[in-house]
Amino acid sequence: MSRAYIAGIGLQGPGLAGWTDSLGVLRGERPRDALATAIPMPALLAPNERRRAGLVTRLALAVAEEALHHAALPLDSVRSVFGSANGDGQVVLKLLETLAEPDRPLSPTQFHNSVHNAVAGYWSIAAGSAQPVTCLGGYDATFGIALLKAVSEAIAERMPVLLCLYDAPLPPPLPDLPARDVIFAAAFILLPERPDACLGALDVTYAAEAATFADAAPRDPSLAALAMNNPAAMSLRLLESLAMEQTDRFALPMLDGRVTVEVSPCR
């Protein structure tokens, strides 16, 4: 069993604009507004990088910055684990359309923005950080896989780790898998030692026992609908439990196995 402590959270989803503003919804005190996901323009990026940064980059940078401010940690002080099933589908689509024509040149900017770690690259530029990043893909299991990896890294390296999750649906004709309709990003600052300002403790284990969506679905049906339609929004069950400061245990499906998460309040 691997234990880590949460010191900061960032969040952007439909009707969920930041951790503090979302607490009422996550605690079930008020309904979620039927608003589209806000896509902030990160002030961190230089103007020329801002121009190049696509939707998912802006989204991921916003939640990463929010989580680090929440944890009161310098932006360049954490290692990072980025998790995304789809990466930047808009960029990949433009390149695929160009590649379908034999002699059309590719855009060099789109090409270097097409790598799965482009978002993480823009993050390290924006944060002025030399800390290492890794970028994972795990299809609909991306949250559980990236959480297991981030907690492991915090423990193994004895360092704070930023876990940043983001996904947006692929544009047609690419399949609307595994993200459908919903644009979502969340970030967590994970520490190997309990911080003074602690939002919850996590015990994370992997087991080769199958689980289903229902084993990790958020309690609120409106939030469950988001989780069902975006791998990053699978973090909503954890976000609910942290907002309610409740003990919780749930199992995230990972192929024919599961990542079990036990949440305990720091009180």
Added chain:
Amino acid sequence: MLPLDITHGTIVSALGRGAAATLASLRDRRTGLAPCDFAGVTAGYVGQVAGLDEHALPLPLAAFDCRNHRLADLALRADGFAEAVAEARERLGPARIAVVVGTSTSGILACEQAFQHRDPATGALPASFDYVHTHDIFALARFVRTALGLRGPAMTVSVACASSARAFMDAAHLIASGACDAAVVGGADSLCGMTLRGFAALELISPGPSRPCDAARDGISIGEASGFMLLERASRGHAGITLLGAGATSDGYHISAPRPDGAGAIGAMRGALAAAALPADAIDYVNLHGTGTRANDAAEDHAVTEVFGPGVPCSSTKGWSGHTMGSCGVLEAMIATLCLTHGFIPGCLGVTELDSSFRSGVTTANEDRPLRHVMSNAFGFGGVNCSLVFGHRA
């Protein structure tokens, strides 16, 4: 870092199928690069693996069929790797072995082909195109886990050309935290229009075979490769090679250009030495990232000189393999184990005149000498730097 024993390894690239063929190509200084004729691209040279068009995946894995998984399948079948994993699966249990594999472009070639057969009326892709099992970034981890009958945690690591090098560090974290006892690490990247035409758009493809460290070097040759290693917690009986340390940094500088001062590369190399608890002079050979572009090789020369001074032999093996993108980390890790096991250094291939501005100990001829420790570098777009240290455990 906890040392991790490499209990088995496999590699397929333009140097050949398996470790013995790879070693023979290195020893004979026989390049795998040949003029490119792939996906409509006829400029430059490529390090292409022969026989992929003919190779069929086993029937239960048919849904995964694409060039990238055919290449990965060849690697799993080479060097008795699948059998070695089966033995470990019996010993440790299938749930305790993770799959941590790197790729940059996954099975994108299958998607490129699907885009050439869109429905003229609706624009839809052919119904036969299976995105989830081919182009999706997780497809490689799924494929390897399924093919090897494993049930542990699985993930695809995608940090451009450092993907399969970084996979070693990610696997080490999982083993250290107890999430698993062993991991199949490695990766696969295969030829595709995206990579060939993308690097052409960046004007980084050499018209001839790539010649890293040459004064007149003029770019990369794209290659393809797949390789895997079985990493386990260090144990007493292990006589082979051990992963002793891993270091990684971010440049935080530019998406596709390296920091000219090499600060990120210096940090990764020093991080790997610190993780291995070794001084710089314990390294007997550095396998460079050495892509063959003017900027990359110059920045790496600067960085290696900062860390090691001029005395430590170093070379790039991309004159043999081409730049195999996300799989170069595991390819060059396998080459590092061959160098350690057989006591030799492969000097850079194809160099007519060494860049006279270089100050590091670049070698251009093969040399037989016993090696204690080898460092392998891999850097990638997004400013990702990763260094690994291999050797015999003390």
